[in-house]
Amino acid sequence: MSADSRKPTGWSREQMAARAARDIPEGSYVNLGIGIPELVARFVPEGRxxxxxxxxGLLGMGPPPAAGEEEPELINAGKKPVTIVPGASFFHHADSFAMIRGGHIDVCVLGAMQVSAEGDLANWSTGRPGAIPAVGGAMDLVAGVETIFVITQHTTKTGEPKLVERCSFPLTGKGVVSRIFTDLAVVDVTPAGFRLSELAPGVTEAEVREKSGAPLQPIR
Amino acid sequence: MIDKTIDSAAQAVSCIGDGAVVMIGGFGEVGSPVELIHALIDQGTRDLTAINNNTGNGEVGLAALIGNGQVAKMICSYPRSSHSKVFPELYRAGEIELELVPQGTLAERIRAGGAGIPAFFTPTAVGTPLAEGKEVRELEGRTYVMEPWLKADFALVKCDSADRMGNLTYHQTARNFAPLMCMAAATTIVQACRVVEAGAIDPEHVVTPGIFVDRIVEVAEPVQESRLIAEGRSYP
Incomplete structure (x- = not known):
């Protein structure tokens, strides 16, 4: 069988974002991390x-502006131009992080370098000599938001697993991740470790296990 | 009569001496008081401790202050960005000290400094390298780390409108750290896009009350860092 005749397997970046969006309840206050998590805003399910x-410092962030309509002082946490929706509000950083640490934000979707079987997250530094550590708001988000989703490719560009027994990179937070959306599967973090929840089209349980660095409980 | 307005950015920053701790408003370039920073570069003040969320962009504004060797220590949450090259080079060469603080902890430390609260407990960073060596406490079944207040000799911020009493309003997401820094500095220096008559700002709309502000200079058309960078400019 030639490569061309094979069906594509796994989820694209957009499909991972759309899959995560399906798990966010109606009316949620949501914080989206930089990268693939930003795409979640494009896939809000009908009726939500x-x-x-x-x-x-903004609640009620809308989609990116059309080219030429950017406002220089209206940006998101990734420092990219955004818009506001009717009902939006601006506030200073202490209020913004009171929303986060005070438990007022319902869901946060973040990227990851590694996630452990106990839900530990590493996403701010490799800890290597010469690396510039940069944490931003990630540690505040994982400490204060009840539901932390991660969207990430299942492995690194060089094929190393990102779902691991124990993170080798410095932690962002301990035991904070509840669900992981990868290009291959949806994986839950349970008291008994990782559990497969859903497979992407054309992906087998064996493949997900082979590309993971920790055991996975089977799909229920 | 109280009048906190000053004629020029150079005069406004003339009180800042070597070794000062200076909070600088802005999240990336948005809200950055670039004209005040450039006045500080012109003045040549050295050995500064600078507190900002980032470390500047290109070779203008905060990045230029750092690149000019005037900053001995940086306290920030995110010293990387697509246009930040000055800080990483100095940091790798061991020529500038870095205190990395989670963004919300940075904001709350500054707020606490302004509010007279010497320390507080937060869940942020518990179990990570950024909590190592810090006092922790169990409160209602959860572990928290103690963080100290952060105060400064000076704050440099940008606002939208100011009146002679020091009442300030901001524009969109340019507000970010400014209201907190105004509270936490012994002397707060503001560059305002416009200075208006006392009473022209509706008291309901004042974001920073004038009690937190000391010096105001009008900079009617502030430069935009990204535009300077796109034009290949550097400062001085």
Whole structure:
């Protein structure tokens, strides 16, 4: 069988974001991390309304502006131009992080370098000599938001597993991740470790296990 | 009569001496008081401790202050960005000290400094390298780390409108750290896009009350860092 005749397997970046969006309840206050998590805003399921928080001081963030309509002082946490929706509000950083640490944000979707079987997250530094450590708001988000989703490729560009027994990179938070959306599967973090929840089209349990660095409980 | 307005950015920052701790408003370039920073570069003040969320962009504004060797220590949450090259080079060469603080902890430490609260407990960073060596306490079944207040000799911030009493409003997401820094500095220096008559700002709309502000200079058309960078400019 030639490569061309094979069906594509796994989820694209957009499909991972759309899959994560399906698990966010109606009316949630949501903080989206930089990268693939930003795409979640494009896939809000029909009939649901989410309110987006960006930690630099805006609640009610809308989609990116059309080219030429950018406002220089209206940006998101990734420092990219955004818009506001009717009902939006601006506030300073202490209020913004009170929303986060005070438990007022319902869901946060973050990227990851590694996630452990106990739900530990590493996403701010490799800890290597010469690396510039940069944490931003990630540690505040994982400490204060009840539901932390991670969207990430299942492995690194060089094929190393990102779902691991124990993180080798410095931690962002301990035991904070509840669900992981990868290009291959949806994986839950349970008291008994990782559990497969759903496979992407064309992906087998064996493949997910082979590309994971820790055991996975089978799909229930 | 109380009048906190000052004629020029150079005069406004003239009180800042070598070794000062300076909070600088802004999240990336948004809200950055670039004209005040450039006045500080012109003045040549050295051995500064600078507190900002980032470390500047290109070779203008905060990045230029750092690149000019005037900053001995940086306290920030995110010293990387697509246009930040000055800080990483100095940091790798061991020529600048870095205190990395989670963004919300940075904001709360500054707020606490302004509010007279010498320390507080937060769940942020528990179990990570950024909590190592810090006092922890169990409160209602959860572990928290103690963080100290952060105060400064000076704050440099940008606002939208100011009146002579020091009442300030901000524009969109340019507010970010400014209201907190105004509270936490012994002397707060503001660059305002416009200075208006006392009473022209509706008291209901004042974001920073004038009690937290000491010096105001009007900079009617502030430069935009990204525009300077796109034009290949550097400062001085």
């Amino acid at each position: 309304e989410f309110i987006y928080h960006t930690e630099n």
